[in-house]
Every structure is written in structure tokens, then in C-alpha cells.
Amino acid sequence: MTALLSFRNVWVEYGDKIVLERVGLDIDAGSFVSIVGPSGAGKSSFLRLVLGQEAPSRGEVLLDGQPMRAECGPDRGIVFQRYSVLPHLDARRNVLFGLECAGARVTGRLFGAARRRALEEVDAMLDAVGLLSAGGTYPAQMSGGMQQRLAIAQALITRPRILLLDEPFGALDPGIRKDMHALITRLWREYSLTVIMVTHDIGEAFALGTRVLTFDKRRHDPHAPHRYGATATYDIALERKTEVQGSDAE
Template identity: 60%
Template sequence: MGALLEVKQVWKEYGSSIVLEKLNLTVKEGEFCTIVGTSGCGKTTFLRMLLGQEGPSRGTLLLDGKPMPAEPGPDRGIVFQRYSVFPHMSVLDNVTFGLEVTRSRLLGRLFGGARRKAREEAAAMLAQVGLGHALERYPSELSGGMQQRLAIAQALIKKPRILLLDEPFGALDPGIRADMHALVLKLWKESGLTIFMITHDLKEGFKLGTRLLVFDKPRLDAQAPNRYGATITYDLAIGRDEPALLDEIQGAVTETSRFIHDSR
């Protein structure tokens, strides 16, 4: 199987500030990549480049061997930590809206049978994420876990090939997080999605991912902390139980975080 995504010598700079440098990565379709690292080391910036919201300053991003589109598209979905749902729409309308936007570009505004079909597809997706009983509720009537299920349904309704998760479970209680882990693993196995997920919880990264990417700054300058950018310092094919490796990575990330904090 060929590469789905290729990252070749990618840098990201904002003026004189270097956020990311020398990123190199090849990902096959169906991999589940979890991403960890200290705050401010460019993890979300990397996701934004994969989404198409930003482009690299230098280097190349390839999707199926072609340059990554310079704007978000239906082939890439994203879920944020904060629930990105429309508060004035019902659960069903929130998910139907994504289909209406995509299909109306081709067909014009959806009416009649086309709109009915879109709502049926949205209802089926909501049933798949465990919200089939809540179609007519509004986001304010949902718990945090239910709102995040809704956000996942929004992202998946367009049938993306790549799903980007930016700390999607960081605001949830431990019990609800466990339920969401089970849901994401189920959807991943059933759909063949390629997933990139940022997490601050190393154990979560090992539990969910098939591959762990650690973003870190191997070069640090206390006098000019933005002189060097972060890169991928670990790229590990992982199983489900790697305690010794987890401790090693946790120590490295903690030490880097302490150095950056002291240099500010």
C-alpha cells in the first residue's frame, strides 16, 4: 500500500519565530497516529496544516502523492476540545447541515427527497455515535460527552479519509473519556479512517494509537527560545502496553517543558 500522507522537510515560521522545523513523516492509510509534546511545540499548527488552514513555510505536504490542498475539504474532518457545534440547531440539524453545505454546491439548495435523504443519513450517523435518541435536542441539553459525540458525527458525516482530533477528550471526566475511547476505536476499525490525535495524556496515546509521534525541541536556546523549532523526536510503532517506553518519553517531555518554562 502506498503512502496516504507525506511530509517532506516541512518548516513553519511566523516572522522570526520558528514553530516547526525539518518535519519528515510518511503515513499509510488506516494508521492511528497519536501526537504528544509540550505546550507550544507546534502540535496544533501541524494539524492546521493537515487540515489545509495553513501551509508550510518551507517543504512539501503531499496527499496521495499530490500537493496538499491549500484549503479545508471534505476529505479531512476535525474535532476540537471545545465542542464546535451550532447552539441554535437541533442535534439532527447540526449533522444534516454538513451534508447540505457539501451537496448544495453541486445541486443547489436541498429540497424534497434530497433533503429527506440527507436527514436520514445524518440520523444514521447519530445512531452510530450513540445519539439516535437525541435527534431533536439542542446542544445546551446535552452533556459534555454527548456534545463531543455530536462533534464527531459532524466530522464523519462527510465521509473524510483523514480525521484530525485536537485534544478531543481533554475536558471530559475520566468515565466519559473511557466511553469516548471505545467509540473512537470502534469508528476507526469500522471505517478505515486515518486518524491524527493530539493528547497531553501519554497513556491515552498508547491506548488508542498504532503509532506515537512526539513533538519536541531537540535544540534549545535560553536567550532566544524561538530561534529553533520543534520536530518529531520519537516516531514509534506501538502496542497496547509499553510502560518502560512511556516513562522514558514522559521524562524527556517533562525535562523539555521545564527548560522552556525557565528560559522565558
């Protein structure tokens, strides 16, 4: 079976600073990959490669066995720790924006029947993340957890195959985090997603992932800290037997 994503000797360099080196791994469709590692290890850079926002400086990234083009496609969505949603749009229009954005190359903004159909999809997605009754609410009126639910809806409205999460729950209270764990687990299964999640919380990495990767430097040059990059130092496959506990049961 061809891996969904293949990294073949991938390097990311900025000028003479090496951030990632010799990254070689395959990611299967349907997996939930957690990535942990120290600050500056290139975790967000790795997500940018998958998003197509950046091309490797050496090596190649394959999507379905084909060289990935350095452009963001509707088959990949991303959620950040903060600032994924637009403050001047209410929840419904934030999710709609995700659709308009994806369709922008062809249609620009949606009008008429297409817009009505899109709004139905938007409401279904708001429902899926537990925000249906908050469609007219603006981000500033929402809790951090609600804003992240909205960010997830915005990322999933284009029905991506790959969902990238960059410390998505890092700013949330522990109780809310648990609810979000249950939500993301449910969405991962319901939408048959491949999830790649960066987190600083080791417990979260192991609780949610089917696989945990650590990014770190294998070698250091104290006189030239940027001489060597980080790579995947541990690659741990997990069995996910247990459901994540949370109050997200529906």
C-alpha cells in the same frame, strides 16, 4: 505503497517565529497516530496543515503522493476539545450542517429529496455515535460527552478518510473518556479511517494509537525562544492487540 500523507522537510513559521522545523514523516492509510508534546510545540499547527487550512512555509505535504492543496476538503474532518458544534442548532441539524457545509460549493443548502436523503444519512450517523434518540436536543442540553459524540458525527457525515482530533476528550470525566475511547476505536475500524489525534494524556496516546509521535524542540536558544521549532522527536510504532474497554458495546 504510497503513504497517505507525506511530510517532506516541512516548516511552519509565523513571521520570524519558527514553530515546526524539518518535519519529515509518512503516515499510512488506516493508522491511528497519537501526537503528544508540550504546549506550543505546534501540534495544532500540524493538524491545520493536514486539514489544508494552512500551507507549510517550507517543504511540502503530499496527500496520496500529490502536493496537497491548501483547502479543506470533505475527505478530512476535525473535532476540537470544545466548540465544534453549533449552539443554535439541534443535534440533527448540527450533523446536517456538516453535509451542507461540504456540499456548499455546489448546492448551498439542501432541499427536497436531497434533504430527505441527507436526513436519513444524518440519523444513521447519529445512531453510529449513540445519539439517535437525541436528534432534537440542543448542545446546551447535552453533557460534554454527548457534545463530543455530536462533534464526531458532524465530522464523519461527509465520510472523510482522515479524522483529525485535537484533544477531543480533554474536557471529559475519566469514565466518559473510556466510553469515548471505545467509540472512536469502533468508528476508526468501521469507517476505515486514518486518525491523527493530539492529546495531553500519554496513557490515552498509547491506549488508542498504532503509533505515537512526540513533538518537541531538539534545540533551544534561551536568548531567542522562537529561533528553533519543534519536530517529531520520537516516533513509536505500536501493536494494537487489545480492545479498549468501555461501555460502548453494541
